[in-house]
Amino acid sequence: MxxxxxxxxxxxxxxxxxxxxxxxxxxxxxxxxxxxxxxxxxxxxxxxxxxxxxxxxxxxxxxxxxxxxxxxxxxxxxxxxxxxxxxxxxxxxxxxxxxxxxxxxxxxxxxxxxxxxxxxxxxxxxxxxxxxxxxxxxALGPDPLAEGFSVAPLLEGRRMQVKRFLRDQKIVAGIGNAYSDEILHAAKLSPFALASELDAEEVGRLDAAIASVLAEAMAEAHGKPASELKDSKRSRMRVHGRAGEVCPVCGDPVAEVVFADSSLQYCPTCQTGGKPLKDRSTSKFLK
CATH class of the missing domain: 3.20.190.10 (MutM-like, N-terminal)
Structure with a gap:
């Protein structure tokens, strides 16, 4: 997408x-x-x-x-x-x-x-x-690269998985499946962590990861013809779409959770303390 x-x-x-x-x-x-x-x-x-x-x-x-x-x-x-x-x-x-x-x-x-x-x-x-x-x-939420953007007030009271939080266009505009995987990897957060239960340090890491991952992606994408943007996006991914490949940070294998109509990729070593995530496929997840 x-x-x-x-x-x-x-x-x-x-x-x-x-x-x-x-x-x-x-x-x-x-x-x-x-x-x-x-x-x-x-x-x-x-x-x-x-x-x-x-x-x-x-x-x-x-x-x-x-x-x-x-x-x-x-x-x-x-x-x-x-x-x-x-x-x-x-x-x-x-x-x-x-x-x-x-x-x-x-x-x-x-x-x-x-x-x-x-x-x-x-x-x-x-x-x-x-x-x-x-x-x-x-219905769009704020643009994450707008001046003054902060994720902290958006997290309050959101008893939802942080992966779903990032993808909800009514909360944050513009982030989809691929960059939410990349942001959570950079922030060292589990996709299943509850948004409302992140501590101050985790919120800080998430804020920094949103800014750095998107800014880097924007810089890489700009100037390329439309015909090259899809391949360029795929080549930049560190975990998204790379299940079974080596995590560029720790060297361990990237894991995957598959749902009915989507999937997510993450590094267990970097993001979940080495524990694999269970497949929690439900009709509500990642809508």
Whole structure:
């Protein structure tokens, strides 16, 4: 899933290429991907792109006061092209969900495709007058890299596992499965530790890990073309997606807990005192 560092890099990538262009058209290959009807997505056609912004894991194209908001969900991505074909998308075009055509004055031949792999579809597009009209944006918690961010007040009274705490977009915006694993490894915390029971030292380590892991990931992601961001993310992971491999800190094997529709990776030596975590797969975990 694209998370805050990759989405932020996508936003910068699009800002450099889209701002100043006229949004010529939004072609849909799936009616289900568009979650709004007022204003109609056709209202964006002919308007100039004046900004591109990030809200948590949402991409927001400001189109002369209207907004095209994209949430890439678990398996979505943006694929940029400098030479779009003139052929329009057909409904049900495989992984293609939508195409955004841009015109810099020489025709609508550049832009990007919004794609989604797999059969479980969660990708969403919204045409809105204000980004806050998107329910997911309106409900976002604070951005963890915003000035003055502190995790301590957010932890109070949260009798929930710290892994779930980090992934809850209503509490902290932008962190997903991969970076929550990386943050907890850097903070030397068990994914199953209760958020409300962390002591002052553990809270301090968590705060520092959130800042350092995300800042490093942002720095690594920025400047890379969209086509390289996924591979770059995978190569930076220390524990996430590396079950059975060697922990780069202690040299012991990375372990894994598998759930119905997700998994987490951690280092028992660094994070749980050497004790393996039991598989506690439930319908409530990691929603």
């Amino acid at each position: 694209p998370e805050m560092p990759e989405v932020d890099a996508l936003v910068v990538f699009l800002r450099e290429r889209a701002v100043g262009a006229v949004l010529a058209d939004v072609e849909l290959a799936s009616f289900a991907v568009l979650k709004t009807f007022d204003p109609p997505v056709s209202a964006l056609a002919g308007l100039q792109v004046t900004g591109v912004h990030r809200h948590g894991k949402f991409v927001d194209l400001d189109v002369d006061g209207l907004h095209l908001v994209i949430h890439l969900a678990k398996a979505g991505w943006l694929r940029w092209s400098d030479h779009l074909t003139d052929k329009r998308l057909k409904m049900g075009a495989g992984p293609l969900a939508a195409r955004v055509r841009l015109d810099h004055g020489d025709g609508p031949h550049v832009g990007f495709d919004v794609t989604e792999a797999g059969t479980r579809k969660g990708l969403a597009l919204y045409a809105v007058r204000d980004p806050q009209d998107v329910p997911g944006i309106a």
